Amino acid sequence: MKRITIEDVARRAGVSKGTVSAVINARNSVKPETRDHVLEVMKQLHFRPQGIARNLRNGNQDKSIGIIIKDVNYPFYTAIASGVRDYANSKGYSLLIASSENNQQSEKRFSQLFAAKDIKGAIIAPLVEGTAEIEHLFKLKMINYPFVLLEDVSGIQANVVAIDNSQAIKKAVKYLMDCGHTRIVHFAGPPSSSHTEERIEGFRHAFSESTLAFHEDMIVSIGSRHEESYGNTLAYFKKKSRNEYPTAIVCFNDQQALAILTALKELAIRVPDDISIVGNDDISYARIYPVPLTTIRAPQREIGQRAAELLIRNIESSKLLPVERVLLETELIVRDSTRTITR
Amino acid sequence: MKRITIEDVARRAGVSKGTVSAVINARNSVKPETRDHVLEVMKQLHFRPQGIARNLRNGNQDKSIGIIIKDVNYPFYTAIASGVRDYANSKGYSLLIASSENNQQSEKRFSQLFAAKDIKGAIIAPLVEGTAEIEHLFKLKMINYPFVLLEDVSGIQANVVAIDNSQAIKKAVKYLMDCGHTRIVHFAGPPSSSHTEERIEGFRHAFSESTLAFHEDMIVSIGSRHEESYGNTLAYFKKKSRNEYPTAIVCFNDQQALAILTALKELAIRVPDDISIVGNDDISYARIYPVPLTTIRAPQREIGQRAAELLIRNIESSKLLPVERVLLETELIVRDSTRTITR
């Protein structure tokens, strides 16, 4: 089935392409009767102008940028997107959001789609193995709009705006140690995320800077999707007797923390009385969790704003700017899910 | 500053456009030395291929649809978007998300942007006054890709997938009446939303179908943005003496319900002991609200899926399909924020 073009309309209406174009663009240099006739023919033919052709001729005026996040349903990412949006809007850019849903195929598809649509630049929360892919895309297949990464992926030479994950976890662990906890455990995230690595790293570091000893079994991989984390938490505690329980858990993120909270409730383990919980991210709902969550706040809107600022600076610069890497500070937010231990 | 084209590269590298194109597309019909040289020149010139031109020539292969939601940070909309995404993916379409942030300008900009990018179709949660605008855009300015609306806007002749808002509120009110409540109030949403109208309508209807009398002051307009609803709730109760308090509030949506819950806590009004609260939407966090929320569930993912299904059916049909209007059923979810009244 062939596409109906402006030419088909022109032929059928007995006018020139130019006239049809004038009708489409509502130029008033067209006699009303002619216009109505052309409009009529367009309707008959189900004509639909192809924006891309118009855009090519007009030099692709519209200023738009894209963001690829990992999950539209996780407020952490939507908050970042809001930050991006605010800054982008103030500079006259429109933001298109794509969600990779933690799927590398999608990530790749979207970065190509952005190129096909001639987006001016993109902000990407990369999946870890995806990075090599992305670099590959950008290097070889010439999908080379400016971009900013939201994770500090090792090895890639690119603009990055992120938080210092290692520091964040350290803050959590240090705080718990200050509260007198000694049996601290880290419930780690999905192995596919670079965040997971960095956070484990930070956990280790916190111990090496303290007098407490680190053991491998303090790292428990339970994922971050609700069902998965919930199930793994249940399993973890069912394998242990009560006196083997840790007194504190440092979570991968707040989403995971909620699943843990739910599982603990089911197991009749009280928070913070029996176990203290520290989250990560401080999503907007963390404050209303069944137990309001002590967590490490990542400045989500600011991340978005800074990333947008950096991206747009790169887009609008005539020369190639040197790569930048900005790490934002996190902040410990103490709520009700942690308590001090008195010996 | 002129855009660098394939021609500039060709000239500078002393080859033809065809060769440069071959290099870009990594066709192996190019001698390695030539390729390296061209690549080098491209780097020097900061050449970046224009996807739009390529796309025009290739007949815009990529299948993508868009969705315009009102707020990326409200889980109700992201859940719908997920539903759309799932269905779209299963049919090979990519989903681009845009957030109008309740701003009509944005809504308009995005619908035009989608046209410029030659998106195949769109799903739109329209702002009420925006509807006339949208219709205008689609009728006159020829931005006429197929689209599906997520609200049943009166007057517009378009595909709609939505819930029956009036029914939903009726369910809430009936339930409260069955629980023995007589002093029921509706905290209405922002006047700019058609949802607001329909919900007020449903509230009225529920009374006219009962033995209880309706009074205008049972409708209290407090908005849905957190700060606004919170403040208005505080103000509402401060104006009243305790014996004038309603015994139940039907909320505009769950976001608003959370603000109300927060305000009531501040006022030391207990839920559900002093006042019962019924939300609307059943966003995923409603179950973990400080008081787990009794609410009317809108089948969010299903809304998304059905909308996507309808949209894609329209996109892929060769003839113009008749307009469809599907209203999905809601469901009362009873949790802890409501109680029965014993006289």
Add this chain to the structure above:
DNA sequence: AAGAAAGATTGAATCGGTTCAGAAGTTTTC
């Protein structure tokens, strides 16, 4: 060393619109 085969490059046509100088037709002016 000539002819054939394989490899590399060219360039005109193409995608579907927009633009604008100028042609054709119509109305106003004096």
Add this chain to the structure above:
DNA sequence: GAAAACTTCTGAACCGATTCAATCTTTCTT
């Protein structure tokens, strides 16, 4: 009633890539 001034329309050129038949080079055969 001829010139001037409008009003409508036309159609060739253009936007920036891709494609592919035709041509030019190089390598291989015998």
